[in-house]
Each structure stands twice: as structure tokens, then as C-alpha cells.
Amino acid sequence: MITGLYETHLFVANLELSIEFYKNILGLEQCYFEEERRAAFFWIGEPKESMLGLWEKPKSEIDRRHFAFKCDKNFIINEATAFLKEHGLNPFNFLNDGTDQPMVFAWVPAIAIYFDDPDGHHLEFISVLDGKGKPENGIISYERWLELETKEK
CATH class of the missing domain: 3.10.180.10 (2,3-Dihydroxybiphenyl 1,2-Dioxygenase, domain 1)
Incomplete structure (x- = not known):
């Protein structure tokens, strides 16, 4: 039934700083950005195979x-x-x-x-x-x- 892990999500305090980190340091391909919801998504490996979502939240809400x-x-x-x-x-x-x-x-x-x-x-x-x-x-x-x-x- 389960064949892999498709996506995972993290809360981040500063979306732009995190985009910089995951895109320009780790080299992930950013595939979507949503300003209104303060979210960014990245392909991990080949496009559409696995995804990381980042959601901006106040620091107090980040675990x-x-x-x-x-x-x-x-x-x-x-x-x-x-x-x-x-x-x-x-x-x-x-x-x-x-x-x-x-x-x-x-x-x-x-x-x-x-x-x-x-x-x-x-x-x-x-x-x-x-x-x-x-x-x-x-x-x-x-x-x-x-x-x-x-x-x-």
C-alpha cells in the first residue's frame, strides 16, 4: 500500500531566510510560492517525486x-x-x-x-x-x- 514518503512540512520563522537556505545552500528546486499563506514548496530529488513545504509561523509556534x-x-x-x-x-x-x-x-x-x-x-x-x-x-x-x-x- 505505502510506497514512499511524498512530503514533509516545517514551520519556519522567516520564510525568505529559509527559502535562501533550502534553495541556495542545499540546492532544492523551489516549485511553488504562496505569499498569502506564507508558504514555499521544494522538490526533493526529481520533480514530483518528493516535496518539502515551509510555512512561516511566529517563532513561538515553531517546534x-x-x-x-x-x-x-x-x-x-x-x-x-x-x-x-x-x-x-x-x-x-x-x-x-x-x-x-x-x-x-x-x-x-x-x-x-x-x-x-x-x-x-x-x-x-x-x-x-x-x-x-x-x-x-x-x-x-x-x-x-x-x-x-x-x-x-
Whole structure:
């Protein structure tokens, strides 16, 4: 019955600032703008495949949300941290290892790095990795994931 997630929506304090962020920094294609309702919509990936809606609300009505953008794993491994920093964003992970490098959710397995939008919504770049999930390994660095994968071969 369900074949995917088509759209998600966020409340933002400043619609123009958020349009700038999602369009010019993250590179999403803006597909619709409605001044009267203070809303903007963006295609995620190919047009009409997936959509993000932004709705301007007073700051007091904004509750922070989280969602992840599916990305190419090579981008996450080799470029994502530098890309985020170049755009004044602070990449973070859940490893508490003092780094801002991507981490692996071993149960999937998937590699990911987090960052915040202008309203503090937690966003994520994520890519599913090859191989079998190993939930017993928890959340680990990509280097550790590669070590474990090499040991199994």
C-alpha cells in the first residue's frame, strides 16, 4: 500500500531566510510560492517525486523537527562535512568523539551526518551502505565500520 514518503512540512520563522537556505545552500528546486499563506514548496530529488513545504509561523509556534535527505554515500564520506562548513553550518554526529565526521548506524547500515537549518530543525544527510546490518555494533565511526567489514572477509 505505502510506497514512499511524498512530503514533509516545517514551520519556519522567516520564510525568505529559509527559502535562501533550502534553495541556495542545499540546492532544492523551489516549485511553488504562496505569499498569502506564507508558504514555499521544494522538490526533493526529481520533480514530483518528493516535496518539502515551509510555512512561516511566529517563532513561538515553531517546534523543532528532524528529517533526513537521502544522498550519495560518496558525498557523505568525502564531501559532506566540508560542504556544510563552507556554508557556515556545523556538522555533528552522536559519537561524542570530539569530531564532526559522519557516523554509521550499524543496524541498517547507513552513514549519516547531522546539521541544523536556520530554525534549529535537525537535518541529516544519509545513505544506506552495502552489507548486512549489525545492530550489536550500535552507532560507530565509518572507519570502525570499515574495520569490522574487513575482518569479516
